[in-house]
Structures are given as C-alpha cells and as structure tokens.
Amino acid sequence: MSEASAPLSPWQTARITRIEKRTxxxxxxxxxxSRPFAYRAGQHVDVRLTAPDGYQARRSYSIASAPESxxxxxxxxxxxxxxxxxxxxxxxxxxxxxxxxxxxxxGHFVWSDSDGGPLLLVGGGSGVVPLMAMVRHRTLRKSAxxxxxxxxxxxxxxxxxxxxxxxxxxxxDGFDLVLTLTREAAQRPSDxxxxxxxxxxxxxxxxxxxxxxxxFVCGANAFVSAAAQALIDAGISADIIRTERYGV
Amino acid sequence: xxxRGFSSGRKPPTETDTRIPPGQYLxxxxxVLSAGPTPRVRTEDWSFTLKHxxxxxxxxxxxxxNQLPLTKMTRDIHCVxxxxxxDTAWQGVLVDDILADAGIEAPxxxxxxxxxxxxxxxxxxxxxxxGKAMVALLYEGKPITADHGGPARLLVPxxxxxxxxxxxxxxxxxxxxxxxxxxxxxxxxxxxxxxEQRYSGDP
Ligand SMILES: Cc1cc2nc3c(=O)[nH]c(=O)nc-3n(C[C@H](O)[C@H](O)[C@H](O)COP(=O)(O)OP(=O)(O)OC[C@H]3O[C@@H](n4cnc5c(N)ncnc54)[C@H](O)[C@@H]3O)c2cc1C
Numbered sequence: 001m002s003e004a005s006a007p008l009s010p011w012q013t014a015r016i017t018r019i020e021k022r023t024x025x026x027x028x029x030x031x032x033x034s035r036p037f038a039y040r041a042g043q044h045v046d047v048r049l050t051a052p053d054g055y056q057a058r059r060s061y062s063i064a065s066a067p068e069s070x071x072x073x074x075x076x077x078x079x080x081x082x083x084x085x086x087x088x089x090x091x092x093x094x095x096x097x098x099x100x101x102x103x104x105x106x107g108h109f110v111w112s113d114s115d116g117g118p119l120l121l122v123g124g125g126s127g128v129v130p131l132m133a134m135v136r137h138r139t140l141r142k143s144a145x146x147x148x149x150x151x152x153x154x155x156x157x158x159x160x161x162x163x164x165x166x167x168x169x170x171x172x173d174g175f176d177l178v179l180t181l182t183r184e185a186a187q188r189p190s191d192x193x194x195x196x197x198x199x200x201x202x203x204x205x206x207x208x209x210x211x212x213x214x215x216f217v218c219g220a221n222a223f224v225s226a227a228a229q230a231l232i233d234a235g236i237s238a239d240i241i242r243t244e245r246y247g248v
Numbered sequence: 249x250x251x252r253g254f255s256s257g258r259k260p261p262t263e264t265d266t267r268i269p270p271g272q273y274l275x276x277x278x279x280v281l282s283a284g285p286t287p288r289v290r291t292e293d294w295s296f297t298l299k300h301x302x303x304x305x306x307x308x309x310x311x312x313x314n315q316l317p318l319t320k321m322t323r324d325i326h327c328v329x330x331x332x333x334x335d336t337a338w339q340g341v342l343v344d345d346i347l348a349d350a351g352i353e354a355p356x357x358x359x360x361x362x363x364x365x366x367x368x369x370x371x372x373x374x375x376x377x378x379g380k381a382m383v384a385l386l387y388e389g390k391p392i393t394a395d396h397g398g399p400a401r402l403l404v405p406x407x408x409x410x411x412x413x414x415x416x417x418x419x420x421x422x423x424x425x426x427x428x429x430x431x432x433x434x435x436x437x438x439x440x441x442x443x444e445q446r447y448s449g450d451p
Binding site for chain 2: 048108109217232
C-alpha cells in the first residue's frame with residue numbers, strides 16, 4: 001500500500017471524555033478528537049505535553065479502540081514510575097482536559113479484515129494495545145479470520161482488557177486467547193505460566209486452522225526480540241512477522 | 249497550547265538544549281526499533297554491493313570491505329520516536345571511500361540503502377558524501393550487535409535515525425528520489441530532525 005499521498009496529520013486538541021482503570025498499572029483514556037480521523041487497527045498517535053515555559057514532551061501511544069467504534073479513541077497507558085509522560089496521565093490528567101495529539105501514524109504494524117489471515121498476535125504487557133484494536137476490529141466487522149492472541153504479563157491482575165478478552169475467547173468464533181503469566185500460576189487450563197517460548201508458539205499456532213499468514217509482535221524491546229525469535233524457531237517465516245517495539 | 253498541570257521537570261540545561269532538536273528528549277540508553285525480527289547475518293556470508301540502477305558497480309566481501317580506510321565518527325543521533333542520544337561513537341567506511349574504491353563519483357543525485365531484511369531507505373547523494381555518512385562496522389569500539397544493525401549499518405547522523413539502515417548490504421544510485429520502506433508508510437521523504445520532518449506532509 002502506498003502512502004506517499006497519506007493525509008496530513010496535523011496537531012489537534014483532543015478532550016479526555018472518560019478515564020477507566022484497566023489494571024493496577026494501566027489506565028485507559030478516551031479522547032474526543034476535534035478533527036476526527038479514519039485509522040487502521042494497529043496505528044498510533046503522538047501525544048505532546050507543553051509546559052508553561054514552552055518545554056514539550058512527546059510520546060507515541062497505540063490506539064486501542066477499533067476504527068469502527070466511533071469518534072472517540074482509546075489510549076491505554078502503562079505507568080512507568082520514573083517516566084515523564086505516563087505518570088502525568090496517571091496522576092494529573094482528568095476528564096475535560098485538552099491534550100494535543102496527532103495521528104493516525106504508522107503504516108506497517110496495521111491490519112484490516114480485508115488483509116486476511118490467519119493471524120498470530122503476540123503481545124507483552126502494554127504491547128497488547130495495538131493488537132486489541134485488531135481483535136476489536138475483527139469482532140466489530142464480524143470477520144471470520146482466525147486469530148490467536150498470545151498475551152504475556154507477569155500476573156493475572158495485569159491482564160489488560162481481561163474480561164473483554166475472555167468473553168471473546170468464550171464465543172469460540174475463531175478467536176483464541178492464550179495467556180501466559182510469567183510470575184504466577186496459570187488460572188485457566190489452556191494458559192501457561194512461563195515466558196513465551198518455541199513450544200508455546202507451536203501450540204498456539206496449532207490452534208489456528210492453518211499456519212498464520214501474518215504475525216504481529218509488540219511490546220518492550222527485549223520481549224519483542226525474544227518472542228520474534230521464538231516465532232522463527234517455531235518455523236514461522238521472518239517475512240510475515242511484523243514488530244513494534246516500545247523502546248526500553 | 250499549555251497542558252494543564254504539566255511542568256518542565258525534565259527540561260535539559262541550556263548547554264545541552266541547543267543539541268536537542270525540537271520535540272526530542274535526551275536518552276541515556278540505546279533503544280532498538282525495527283519493522284521485523286532481527287536478522288542474524290554472519291560475516292562469512294556478508295557482502296556489500298554498490299549499484300547504479302539494476303547494474304552492480306562493485307561488490308565487496310567482509311574481508312575486502314574491512315581493507316577500506318576506517319574512519320571514526322562521534323555524533324548525536326535522533327530517532328523519530330523522539331529520543332536523542334549524544335556522542336554515539338562509531339567507526340566505519342565513509343561512503344566517499346567506498347565510491348573512491350569503486351573508482352566512481354556519484355552518477356546520480358539519489359541513493360537507496362538496502363538491508364538484509366528487505367528494508368530500504370532513500371537518501372540524497374549529497375547527504376551521504378563529503379564526510380557526512382559512513383557504513384559503520386564498530387560501535388564504541390566493538391562489532392555492532394545484530395539488534396543495532398550489525399555486522400554493518402548505514403550511519404547518516406544528521407537525519408532521523410530510520411535513514412541509518414540496519415543490516416546493510418548495499419547502496420544503489422537511483423535516477424529519482426524513490427521512497428523507501430518507511431517513506432512509503434507515511435514517514436517524511438527527507439527526515440531532517442532540526443526541521444521536525446517526521447511524517448509525510450511535515451514542511
Ligand atoms: C509506536 C509506539 C507505540 C506505543 N504505544 C504505547 C501504548 O499503547 N501504551 C503504553 O503504555 N506505551 C506505549 N508506548 C511507549 C510510550 O511511547 C512511552 O515510551 C512510555 O509511556 C514511557 O514514557 P514516559 O514519558 O512515561 O517515560 P520516559 O520518561 O520516556 O522514561 C521511560 C523509562 O526510561 C527511563 N528514563 C529515560 N529518561 C530518563 C530521565 N531523563 N530520567 C529518569 N529516567 C529516565 C525511566 O526509567 C523510565 O522508566 C509506545 C511507544 C511506541 C514507539
């Protein structure tokens with residue numbers, strides 16, 4: 001897809017309309033855009049905060065909501081205690097505040113129903129956010145594309161979007177959720193309690209009717225490196241693996 | 249627009265401030281970004297090809313390439329995801345020295361850099377020559393790790409870092425400025441951090 005003629009994405013103000021705590025460390029912020037834009041599942045926005053003296057901090061956040069879910073976009077932000085922007089959202093931002101953002105951004109880590117599948121999604125911690133947009137897009141489009149989501153977090157209480165994911169899993173409509181808790185025992189019979197490895201990827205793959213046509217891996221850098229290697233060792237071609245790294 | 253309740257706690261001191269392009273922040277670590285898994289390229293298998301359009305001009309294997317003059321370059325680098333890192337120390341072969349070894353001068357005004365992962369990125373020839381850019385082989389005196397684009401990566405420090413293609417295996421002169429991988433996916437065709445040319449449509 002050529003995006004040489006991609007629409008411009010100027011800075012705009014967006015108002016926080018709702019704040020919802022997802023886990024002890026992750027909170028969702030819903031924004032009403034002053035200039036609504038169309039986007040694809042997996043894309044992100046850049047957010048910038050401006051201090052009274054003109055100093056600005058800018059960070060990227062993936063869009064968690066599906067493109068068809070209405071004008072508001074959802075960002076799910078994990079608090080890093082010694083960070084600059086994420087603690088601002090957790091400790092200062094309130095409903096009614098106006099925040100500057102631009103988007104949609106990123107044209108590689110994206111999926112639409114029309115791109116087909118099966119899909120293998122692999123997320124670590126807040127790396128699940130763009131994958132959640134893909135899962136929600138699939139649901140709202142009533143897509144039949146088989147999707148397996150492998151989601152790694154430390155403990156059960158850190159499973160972002162837990163109720164929503166489990167209820168989607170329960171539908172048995174071609175979406176499969178594989179949770180792995182790295183610091184706690186598995187809570188569901190089909191889940192794991194270790195880091196993602198090759199054997200786990202092979203078993204997750206086997207839940208799909210055919211081998212994946214596309215795989216998306218997202219999370220912190222170390223997670224993405226290890227998980228992408230596990231996919232390759234499980235026989236998945238590097239050509240079909242797309243990664244998004246959240247940095248440190 | 250001032251953001252309610254946000255203060256400039258991390259504002260860098262003025263002497264470093266002038267080294268940080270607009271919208272960037274100072275990073276001590278070295279984050280890794282790439283579009284796909286990390287290719288592991290063994291130096292035995294590595295080669296580098298200089299092309300003009302489809303036509304190869306010269307090809308070097310690892311040993312041959314390492315015979316070319318090594319130059320040190322210590323520069324600030326700027327990633328489009330908003331981090332800037334000061335004083336990164338590289339050693340490698342200047343693009344000027346590659347062209348000299350091939351016995352040519354830039355035949356066109358544009359190049360595409362190619363990586364082992366299929367990645368491409370476009371850079372004008374004038375931004376790669378006259379000592380501005382190199383094919384880096386060492387980072388802080390050691391071979392560049394696969395995560396950071398080793399065995400060899402392009403280093404064009406004055407442009408956003410996605411232009412410094414990882415896992416480099418060739419440079420190709422093109423007649424026109426042909427957008428590469430990220431440039432086709434919404435990123436700026438040139439990518440000057442001082443003019444904040446992040447995304448297509450930025451001035
Ligand atoms: C494409 C993309 C999408 C993303 N999507 C999401 C998402 O959906 N959800 C999400 O939560 N995150 C996401 N991120 C990560 C996000 O952009 C931020 O990096 C993250 O929120 C941390 O920002 P921060 O300002 O809180 O922390 P920063 O201030 O950037 O610090 C990050 C860490 O680095 C250290 N650090 C760096 N500089 C300093 C300093 N000067 N002083 C002290 N400590 C320092 C701190 O230890 C801290 O823990 C995404 C990143 C990318 C690139």
